Amino acid sequence: DTGVSQDPRHKITKRGQNVTFRCDPISEHNRLYWYRQTLGQGPEFLTYFQNEAQLEKSRLLSDRFSAERPKGSFSTLEIQRTEQGDSAMYLCASRPTGGETQYFGPGTRLLVL
Amino acid sequence: SQKIEQNSEALNIQEGKTATLTCNYTNYSPAYLQWYRQDPGRGPVFLLLIRENEKEKRKERLKVTFDTTLKQSLFHITASQPADSATYLCASGHDMRFGAGTRLTVKP
Numbered sequence: 001d002t003g004v005s006q007d008p009r010h011k012i013t014k015r016g017q018n019v020t021f022r023c024d025p026i027s028e029h030n031r032l033y034w035y036r037q038t039l040g041q042g043p044e045f046l047t048y049f050q051n052e053a054q055l056e057k058s059r060l061l062s063d064r065f066s067a068e069r070p071k072g073s074f075s076t077l078e079i080q081r082t083e084q085g086d087s088a089m090y091l092c093a094s095r096p097t098g099g100e101t102q103y104f105g106p107g108t109r110l111l112v113l
Numbered sequence: 114s115q116k117i118e119q120n121s122e123a124l125n126i127q128e129g130k131t132a133t134l135t136c137n138y139t140n141y142s143p144a145y146l147q148w149y150r151q152d153p154g155r156g157p158v159f160l161l162l163i164r165e166n167e168k169e170k171r172k173e174r175l176k177v178t179f180d181t182t183l184k185q186s187l188f189h190i191t192a193s194q195p196a197d198s199a200t201y202l203c204a205s206g207h208d209m210r211f212g213a214g215t216r217l218t219v220k221p
Contacts, residue, residue, distance in 0.1 A: 042211030104156030
């Protein structure tokens, strides 16, 4: 399967713990995006990378959230000191430079107890 | 503030009828709009893209329109089938701002 993959698919954690999610984009896609989606809402943009450079970050994004894409391939999203309000589906998408369509992964569903 | 809105949270129609979903945007002018389908527990899947200088785009039973005067896009599914039941999302241009989605249910 050459689509976008995300790991893990589900994560349950206790409030205050740190969690890290991984996204493997479609190979040769330079752009990688992270979104958060809560029930009944559309995906909300968090951040995006062009290769290894983080070019944009949502102003709504707490400083507890950090993302990396060290070699311009896979990316990780870390949430520190999780709160119950962080419970959501975290989606990753990739897009080739010059392309207009994003290809989404299956998401990581996070539940913070 | 810039907004993209899908006014209908849910739409129920009978099999064989045409489903029409609405997407409105305010306070900006996206160069293009995209429509995605999302099934429960899965990521969105791209369906169609329409640019601001295109009035209509078709793909099989799907049709999208873009009216820059009304600041609106309409998404149509003709001859709807129960398998079309899903949430449909519109998203604007490069900033990929998404609407909240419309949950379509097609009843047999």
